[in-house]
Amino acid sequence: MGSVAAELQSPFAHRSVVEFKMLGAVEVVDAGGPLSLGGPQQRKVLAVLLSDPGTTLTYDRLLEVLWPDGQAPENARRTAISYVSRLRSALGDGWVTTTAAGYQLDISSASVDALRFVALVDGARDLPGAGDRGPRRSARPVAWTGLRRSAR
Numbered sequence: 001m002g003s004v005a006a007e008l009q010s011p012f013a014h015r016s017v018v019e020f021k022m023l024g025a026v027e028v029v030d031a032g033g034p035l036s037l038g039g040p041q042q043r044k045v046l047a048v049l050l051s052d053p054g055t056t057l058t059y060d061r062l063l064e065v066l067w068p069d070g071q072a073p074e075n076a077r078r079t080a081i082s083y084v085s086r087l088r089s090a091l092g093d094g095w096v097t098t099t100a101a102g103y104q105l106d107i108s109s110a111s112v113d114a115l116r117f118v119a120l121v122d123g124a125r126d127l128p129g130a131g132d133r134g135p136r137r138s139a140r141p142v143a144w145t146g147l148r149r150s151a152r
Helices: 004-009 040-051 059-066 076-091 113-125 134-143
Strands: 018-021 027-030 096-098 102-105
Touching: 018 113, 040 059, 040 076, 040 102, 040 113, 059 076, 059 102, 076 096
Parallel strands: none
Antiparallel strands: 018 027, 096 102
């Protein structure tokens, strides 16, 4: 995984600031706040695309994600395409691209909280005193927003 700072610079600098969240509920936040992503099927598609940005989600894999029990409806491919279309509408133009084999999410991995967290952990392993808790503990609150403690 490349430098998070470098990935934030380009080639995605022309886009508005967007954060993709997977730690906790799957959501997308821009300067105006959280985007309405629609139902659980669109969120499933987004979660799989977010797990490996720039990699093609094949049509076969998409059907497995949407119907993991293997009980896809007769018109499954058309329904899956509809879910992707709705996700595209929610995100806006240019984020989800179509390839001959399926779909890709055209984003930097630095814009995904879970992938930033992994990069921070990997980076912390290389720091002097990596066995100490100091560097990793200080990075954790920046990346992890999925759980919040309630006031007692």
